[in-house]
Amino acid sequence: MLSLIVAIGNNRMIGSDNDMPWHIPKDLQYFKEVTNGHTIIMGRKTFESIGRPLPNRRNIVLTRQELNIDGVEVIHELNDIFKIVEKYPNDEIFIGGGGNLYEQTISHADRLYITHIDEDFEGDTLFPEFSKSEWKQVSKTKGEKDDKNPYDYYFTVYDRI
Numbered sequence: 001m002l003s004l005i006v007a008i009g010n011n012r013m014i015g016s017d018n019d020m021p022w023h024i025p026k027d028l029q030y031f032k033e034v035t036n037g038h039t040i041i042m043g044r045k046t047f048e049s050i051g052r053p054l055p056n057r058r059n060i061v062l063t064r065q066e067l068n069i070d071g072v073e074v075i076h077e078l079n080d081i082f083k084i085v086e087k088y089p090n091d092e093i094f095i096g097g098g099g100n101l102y103e104q105t106i107s108h109a110d111r112l113y114i115t116h117i118d119e120d121f122e123g124d125t126l127f128p129e130f131s132k133s134e135w136k137q138v139s140k141t142k143g144e145k146d147d148k149n150p151y152d153y154y155f156t157v158y159d160r161i
Contacts, residue, residue: 002085002108004095005034007115007153008127014099015125018049024149027115031096034113039093041081046097047072060084062101078104099125106130110160118152136161 007027008014015021036056044063053059053071060073062081067074075081085093085108095105106112106128112135114127135158143153 001089001092001110002081002095002105003092003111003113004102004106004109005031005113006097006102006127007031007117009117009119009121009123011120012126012129013121013123014097014102014127016121016123018045018098021121021123022117022119022151024115024117024143024151024153026143026149027117027153027155030115030155035094035096039084039088039091040096041075041084041093041101042096043098043101046101081105082108099127103128112156112158114156114158116154116156118154134161135159 006014007020007022007024009021013021035054039058039060040054041060041062044061044065044067047061053069058073059071060075061067061069062075062078064076081093095101095109112130137156138159139157141155143149143155145152
């Protein structure tokens with residue numbers, strides 16, 4: 001199963017200068033809980049913004065460059081992602097960004113984990129548009145802003161119809 005996991009603003013913004021335009025610890029905790037024990041695939045820039053392999057996950061980076069990073073598998077072709085999904089049909093394989101990778105894989109995804117942040121943000125990277133007619137919302141949990149989480153947000157899961 002191929003799943004995309006992302007946090008987006010009301011205007012679909014997901015990034016600004018290779019970083020997220022917000023800091024919401026509860027969303028980071030959610031990301032960790034959902035992806036823990038699974039494979040996470042990301043582009044090189046996203047990996048570099050994180051700065052290290054994510055613990056207790058199989059980390060795969062898609063890049064054109066030759067990289068050798070401890071704890072990270074490197075793939076060079078988009079099609080390699082689909083081969084991994086096919087090879088492990090009982091596993092949930094996550095796409096964790098960035099924008100180009102979401103754009104290239106959303107049409108193949110089975111599930112979307114979207115943290116909707118109730119705010120518009122400035123930035124340079126948008127999550128691709130997707131038709132709600134192709135997706136069924138299967139869960140929605142409200143998170144409220146507090147001292148450490150400065151925006152209202154919703155953890156939402158969509159399955160492809």
